[in-house]
Amino acid sequence: KIKHMISGDDILLLQLIKKYDKINFSFNKESFVTTYPAKSLKEFFSQRARWASNAFYQRKTDVLFFIYLIDLYLTILGLIIFLPLSLFLKELGYIPLCCLLLKWLTDFSVILKGAKTFDRMDLLKYFIYWEIFQPFYFFIVGIIGTTGKFTWKGRKYK
Numbered sequence: 001k002i003k004h005m006i007s008g009d010d011i012l013l014l015q016l017i018k019k020y021d022k023i024n025f026s027f028n029k030e031s032f033v034t035t036y037p038a039k040s041l042k043e044f045f046s047q048r049a050r051w052a053s054n055a056f057y058q059r060k061t062d063v064l065f066f067i068y069l070i071d072l073y074l075t076i077l078g079l080i081i082f083l084p085l086s087l088f089l090k091e092l093g094y095i096p097l098c099c100l101l102l103k104w105l106t107d108f109s110v111i112l113k114g115a116k117t118f119d120r121m122d123l124l125k126y127f128i129y130w131e132i133f134q135p136f137y138f139f140i141v142g143i144i145g146t147t148g149k150f151t152w153k154g155r156k157y158k
Contacts, residue, residue, distance in 0.1 A: 012054065015061040027117060045141065050152050052145020073142055075103065076135040104131055 014023055038044035059066040079100055086092040108127060115121050144150065150157055 012057055012061050015065070018062070029119075032118065045144070046150045046152065048137075048141040049144040049148060049150040050157070052141050053150065053157070055142070055146055073138065075099070076138050079103070080135050080139060107131060107134075 017023060038047050055066070055069060079096060082092060082096040083100060086094075086096045111127060112124070115124055
């Protein structure tokens with residue numbers, strides 16, 4: 001049951017449908033829906049925390065997707081910890097740096113596909129900034145979304 005969900009009802013509905021049938025996506029430009037961005041950083045983080053708040057429901061509807069999210073979370077946490085440590089502990093070698101570069105290449109291929117699809121190649125200039133900011137963002141939002149409070153449509157949730 002997802003009707004009581006504060007957030008994620010759309011993705012959870014798609015995952016429930018996927019159990020019984022396949023899902024097709026339309027890449028026709030006339031089918032694209034746009035929305036306005038968050039007006040402030042506070043609103044942005046509150047929105048992302050709301051999105052992350054359904055993580056435990058993901059576990060019930062799509063175990064593989066949940067495992068992917070946990071794996072990504074642990075990878076980012078590992079990079080935050082081991083990349084700086086590799087500067088001091090030579091035993092780590094280049095493993096953290098290679099992991100970081102592999103992550104960046106993977107991210108870039110996905111973002112490039114999206115930029116081409118939505119005709120937003122202009123956004124690629126922000127890629128490196130996003131890659132530097134994203135591990136901390138992902139880590140913080142994950143914690144806030146699963147343990148903290150957020151505001152949505154003027155109401156506070158915990």
